[in-house]
Every structure is written in structure tokens, then in C-alpha cells.
Amino acid sequence: MALVEARQLTKVFRRPEKDPGLRGAVKHLFTRRFTDKVAVDQLDLAIEAGEAVAYVGPNGAGKSTTVKLLSGILVPTSGEVRIDGLSPRKDRVAVAHRIGVLFGQRTQLWWDLPVAESLAVLRDVYGIDHGTYRKRLKRFDEVLELGDVLPVLGRKLSLGQRMRADLAAALLHAPPVVYLDEPTIGLDLAVKDRVREFFRTVRDEGTTVMLTSHDLGDIEGFCRRLVIIDSGRIIFDGALEAVKDAFARERILNVEAETAVPVATLREVLPGATVEPGETPLQFAVRFDRFAMTAGQAVTAIAPLTNLVDFHVDEPSIEDVIRRVYSGELQLERDSA
Numbered sequence: 001m002a003l004v005e006a007r008q009l010t011k012v013f014r015r016p017e018k019d020p021g022l023r024g025a026v027k028h029l030f031t032r033r034f035t036d037k038v039a040v041d042q043l044d045l046a047i048e049a050g051e052a053v054a055y056v057g058p059n060g061a062g063k064s065t066t067v068k069l070l071s072g073i074l075v076p077t078s079g080e081v082r083i084d085g086l087s088p089r090k091d092r093v094a095v096a097h098r099i100g101v102l103f104g105q106r107t108q109l110w111w112d113l114p115v116a117e118s119l120a121v122l123r124d125v126y127g128i129d130h131g132t133y134r135k136r137l138k139r140f141d142e143v144l145e146l147g148d149v150l151p152v153l154g155r156k157l158s159l160g161q162r163m164r165a166d167l168a169a170a171l172l173h174a175p176p177v178v179y180l181d182e183p184t185i186g187l188d189l190a191v192k193d194r195v196r197e198f199f200r201t202v203r204d205e206g207t208t209v210m211l212t213s214h215d216l217g218d219i220e221g222f223c224r225r226l227v228i229i230d231s232g233r234i235i236f237d238g239a240l241e242a243v244k245d246a247f248a249r250e251r252i253l254n255v256e257a258e259t260a261v262p263v264a265t266l267r268e269v270l271p272g273a274t275v276e277p278g279e280t281p282l283q284f285a286v287r288f289d290r291f292a293m294t295a296g297q298a299v300t301a302i303a304p305l306t307n308l309v310d311f312h313v314d315e316p317s318i319e320d321v322i323r324r325v326y327s328g329e330l331q332l333e334r335d336s337a
């Protein structure tokens with residue numbers, strides 16, 4: 001059985017239809033009208049122990065709602081969730097011990113307590129003994145430099161400090177499953193790098209991770225499996241690498257040459273590639289399929305025609321690919337990972 005399992009999971013939010021202003025509010029009292037928003041729609045998902053899954057989709061696709069359903073924060077309208085075979089609703093405490101959640105957009109720390117005290121409260125809630133607690137704090141300090149943050153009140157934390165403290169809070173009880181919902185949002189690059197490094201350590205220790213992010217830098221090199229959700233439904237579930245191989249094959253070799261070479265001559269020596277003139281007569285770009293040609297072969301073909309002053313190769317990012325999926329330009333086959 002999978003460690004995390006959702007079967008036909010559905011969440012419908014009922015929203016009041018109100019005209020604006022006081023008048024609208026009064027009218028709503030007498031003529032109550034609602035619209036239903038299906039945020040998560042009959043979702044089937046199984047995550048095995050030790051997997052790191054990227055869960056991505058456009059704004060409003062239903063990612064955070066899924067995370068809230070999988071952690072028991074929200075009750076499904078229909079369908080069910082099992083974490084290690086347990087129901088978040090019926091086995092609330094046991095499930096809470098098995099999962100850690102980080103919401104990048106919202107803190108779980110107490111506003112008016114120093115971080116150290118918030119963590120101590122969580123230590124007692126989870127029944128962590130003092131020795132283990134000290135050991136874990138030491139580790140968080142080593143990787144996340146948590147020491148400086150411990151005496152600071154929740155409300156006084158900078159965003160980077162807050163995220164590091166929240167990560168510690170989410171992982172304090174060493175849960176086997178962790179949901180990270182936009183865990184690097186708003187962080188500067190240095191903190192982002194450190195936090196990403198920390199995720200890799202957590203994954204390498206065998207923790208099952210589901211990561212939701214608009215920043216695909218969080219995903220590359222971290223998650224092997226990619227799940228894409230749109231309008232509450234999964235539209236792709238498969239290997240991230242397979243998506244890259246299928247849709248990010250193109251490479252662009254940008255060249256600056258010592259002397260101008262006619263585009264037609266370049267096309268002759270680069271069959272199968274597309275040659276485009278650049279901004280100056282000395283510059284051009286060669287688009288090629290990385291499975292048909294290597295950048296080295298392209299350079300070797302051009303070299304007898306002119307000296308190369310400079311060249312570099314651009315790769316499409318997985319971000320470009322996924323954006324094209326969102327916009328409906330690419331159709332990915334749903335595949336079983």
C-alpha cells in the first residue's frame with residue numbers, strides 16, 4: 001500500500017454570491033445564493049515511501065487544497081485519504097505524527113512567542129524527549145543556522161528567518177511524510193539555496209516529500225516524479241526526466257564569429273538544424289535536437305568556415321515546458337510513474 005493515498009478525492013467550496021457593499025450584504029440575507037467551486041475533482045494519487053513528488057499547476061489549480069486535504073486540515077466533500085493506511089479524520093493524532101506541513105505563505109509559529117518557545121510547545125505536543133529534541137535542534141542549527149533565530153518573536157522574524165523556523169517546526173517530529181507548499185516563496189537566492197540543500201538531505205534520509213512550487217528551480221534535481229494539476233484534476237503524472245526528454249530536446253548554440261558566414265552556407269554544413277541570423281552580421285544561432293546532434297558536432301561543422309570568438313548553448317528549462325502545458329500548447333500523456 002502507498003504511504004500517501006487519495007481516492008476520488010473531491011473538495012467543493014460553497015461561496016456566497018453577494019453584490020458589493022452593505023446593500024449586497026443585506027440582500028444576501030434574504031436571497032441567499034451560492035456558487036460551488038470544485039477545487040479538487042475526483043483526484044487519485046498514490047505516493048510511495050521515499051518518493052519526492054513535484055505537484056505543480058497554475059494559480060488556483062487546487063494544489064494547496066490538495067495539501068490541506070492530504071494533511072487533514074480540510075475535510076473532503078467526497079473521496080478519501082489514507083496516510084500509512086490511516087484516515088486523517090478518524091486517526092487525527094496518529095496521522096499528525098506521521099506528517100509535517102510547511103505553508104510558505106503562512107506561518108505555523110506563535111506570533112507572540114520566541115521561536116525557541118514555539119518549538120518547545122511542539123516538542124511537548126509531539127512528546128519528543130529532551131535528548132532527541134536537542135539533537136534535532138542542533139542539526140537544524142547546522143543546516144539552517146537556526147541558532148540566531150531562536151530568541152526572536154514570531155512576529156519579528158524576517159521572511160527568510162520565518163521560513164527556516166517554520167521548516168524546523170514542520171520537521172521537528174521527524175515525520176515520514178512532508179508536504180512543502182511553496183517553501184521558498186519570497187526568499188532571496190542565498191537562503192533559497194540553503195533551504196533546497198536541506199530538502200535534499202531530508203529526502204536522502206528517506207522522507208517522502210510532496211512539493212508544491214511555482215519556482216521550478218525547487219523541483220529540478222530534487223523530484224523525479226512530476227504531477228501536474230489543472231482545474232482540480234491531474235493532467236499528467238510521470239517522470240520529470242521523460243517530460244524533459246520529450247519536450248525540452250531543443251538546444252540553441254549562440255555563436256559570435258570573427259568573419260561573417262552566409263546563413264545558406266551554415267545551413268549546408270548543419271543539415272537538420274535551423275540557423276537564424278543574429279543581431280549583427282557576425283552573430284547567429286543554431287537550433288538543433290540534442291538527440292540528433294551534439295553541441296560539439298555543431299561547433300566542429302562551423303569551425304572550418306570561420307574562427308569562433310564566443311559561443312554558448314542555451315537549454316530550455318522545464319519551466320518553459322510546463323508553462324506550455326498550462327497554456328494548452330503541449331499535451332502530455334498521463335502515464336503511470
Ligand SMILES: Nc1ncnc2c1ncn2[C@@H]1O[C@H](COP(=O)(O)OP(=O)(O)OP(=O)(O)O)[C@@H](O)[C@H]1O
Binds near residue numbers: 015057059062064066
Ligand atoms: N476556503 C476557500 N473557500 C472558497 N474557495 C476556495 C477556498 N480555498 C480555495 N478556494 C478556491 O479553490 C480553488 C483552488 O485553490 P487552491 O488554493 O487550492 O489553488 P492553488 O493551486 O494552491 O493556487 P495558488 O498557486 O494560487 O496558490 C481556487 O479557485 C480558490 O479560489
